[in-house]
Amino acid sequence: MTGSISALILSWYRINKRRLSFRDTGDPYHVLVSEFMLQQTRAETAEAYFERFIDRFPDLRSLADSPLEDVLKAWEGLGYYSRARSLHRTAEIIRDEYGGRVPNTYGSLLSLPGVGPYSAAAIASIAFGVRVPAMDGNLYRVFARLYDENGCVDQDMVKRRLYSLALSDMPEDRSGDFNQAMMDLGAAVCVPGTPDCAACPLSSVCRAFIAGHPERLPVRTKKKPPVQKDYAVVILRHQGRTCLFKRSEKMLNSLYVFLLIPLPEGTGIGEALDKTDSFLLSRVPAKPAFYLDSAKHVFTHQVWNMTLILAECTEDTWAGPEQYVWTDTEGLAALPMPGAMKAAREKAVQLLSSPPEGGIINRRSLSVNLMAENTTGSTVG
């Protein structure tokens, strides 16, 4: 079985491999950057960001020498910003401790910030030909089906078993191609849910397919539903400028956001406006707040339900410990902001460019239906 799996998958890969710009460059720095991007992002989505990122930071030293804020800006839209912070820190370490060359062993890669077992294996095998399986959710699924593994793939013991099987199937050379071929198979053929076994080069050796139940695998523990968080997102405005706050929290750290006021779950618009007014009272002189719109943003473990609010300020000050900046539309475009702020940023750009005349809904005219009518679609990242 060993020889046949690698031979079958590699000959399928020769014809069916995804043509992605970060593949086959032979540059370990490119592999490093692409693997950070691919940690939470589909390859096709990551590709456009990769090209832009490499234009901006063409080599490891340019990345390591740049301020973190520039890196976060280049990462904008990709989400999961801790990856950008770790990539920047990793580049600094490689510059300072490895003479600017990406280390070429699994162990040394694993010691870098943001590089887990999957990424270390992917970089080591693709960039340096190290024989180590890059086991992510896709590969666990493929190997669970190939070997009809009925244990839960979230358990360490089952993971270890599948890792050993993958390693035994890996050829002595072309380990990078083997990993990438399995990744492509998992992305296009052996997909979650119902796999396309008719198009699979491994169906003749796949035990779950032969047993007639590939769609039952892999066995997984049930995920917890994401936590719902409600926020008033307040666009503070004063004479063509708005106030942004640099986050110090772990989540979205160092990114700029509008004023975020946490609200109890299910808070209505009127109450959100009242809470905004009282929150601002001791922090900035402002007129009564106005409701603008509602928006939702879906993170992996959280959903933000946001009530977008405008507060006209009579001064561009802020009395609070937060790090803040009053900025115009140019600043709004230049500062790194998370995807969750997309709807609010678009509103702010409109508001700063052309102050509305009657376009804003007065809090006294709010109807119950307004929230439902104005709820925007969700975005991920």
Ligand code: SF4
């Ligand atoms: S035969 Fe089906 S279940 Fe088995 S590896 Fe191929 S696509 Fe996956």
